[in-house]
Amino acid sequence: MHLFYTPDITLSAQQYTLSEEESKHCCRVLRLEAGDQIYLIDGKGGFFTGRIDEANPKRVKVEIVDKTEGYGKRNHYLHMAVAPTKNIDRFEWFLEKATEIGIDEITPLICDRSERKEVKIDRLNKVITSAVKQSVTAYHPVLNEPKRMKDLLSQDFSGQKFIAHCEEDAKQELRNTIHLKNQYLILIGPEGDFSTNEISQSLKSGFIPVTLGNTRLRTETAALEACFEVNFLHR
Template sequence: MNYYYHPNPTTNPVLSTEESSHAVKVLRKKVGDTIHLMDGKGGKYEAEITDANFRKCAFRITNHEQLMHTHAQVHMAIAPTKNIDRLEWFVEKACELGTAQITILLTQRTERKKVNLERLEKKAISAMKQSKNFWKCQIDELTPYESFVTQLESLATQSFIAYVETGQEEALQTLIQPQKNTLILIGPEGDFTPEEVQTAVQHGATAVNLGSSILRTETAGIIAAHTFNLVNGR
């Protein structure tokens, strides 16, 4: 079943230009056909096409179901990769795994100082539709590490910072507690600095490892998100 994304289908019952073109030109939808929509906030909609315009496909809603969150959420805070394709890959896969929020971190060793938030949003929407998670992952703009870590205790019930330099940290899967909203910080190529780790720990984070291998930033992020899912039986 194909789903179309519309953030406010009840107040503006017209598909976006991109979604309209896909429905009318690609899938050959016509007046009277049924389509299914998601609003990225847990809303599932069934609708009937009233105007099969390939630029502004109009519809009327015939059924609406509001889903509720029944499990804990994970928030990934990750430094952007130098190669933007790898960051976009991470966002896509993390969203497929059901990650609720992604914050892009500007750390001391971050090489990329700019990200295209619009492209990341498109990746998040595409992943939501493909995986049928029904909640769009919130993508935050590039955020200075220093200001972000001071908020850790208010952002999640438990928080972790992945760190490989000392090799003394316990594994994430042994420390993460199920059914608790969780925040996991992933560093850049070159890892967090010892000072950054210390600051995070001072604000409530626990330093952890993600295994014995040295992982790329985006791989570490996916391992962490998947570990959260496994612990929570998702």
């Protein structure tokens, strides 16, 4: 299946022209020609079947022959706020795998003990887009700009809020706590964990402390575990 990410396509479109980057990939890498069938996604649930009318490396023109709205829509909304890892490859790995499993929104979270406080949003979005195409999903997760912990805690959120931390406090297992078909915001801290003050402030803001198992997980592993648990419970 040859899938292209086309965020500016409209549901009423009868024809569409691929961007120069996607056109080049279509013609020179995939070597597709006029008459070949391709698929387009808008990242908002639109899934389109198209037929190539003109195969030009700079502008591939496509006739839209079928479309589906809400393709693969899930019955819940998952927002993960995760501290970027010192080794950015690990954070990119999380973004790739979480996109494949199912996630709606990601916020890089800047904490007291964060070793990395800046990320390249454009690069990370490319990782997500590649994973969207590979997993054949019509929804492109939203990647927010990095946000400090205190700013995230001050935001309104309609749904359940969780924080996974390593301190020896009373915590519930995530899988026993979530209410199905809901919205979820889950906080995952940096390699050195959340500070005591951050944990205290999150609890005051209505976050439920949870555990993801008996072993201490790396940041990216904990984030993916939480993502998997939420999606598995909604199958």
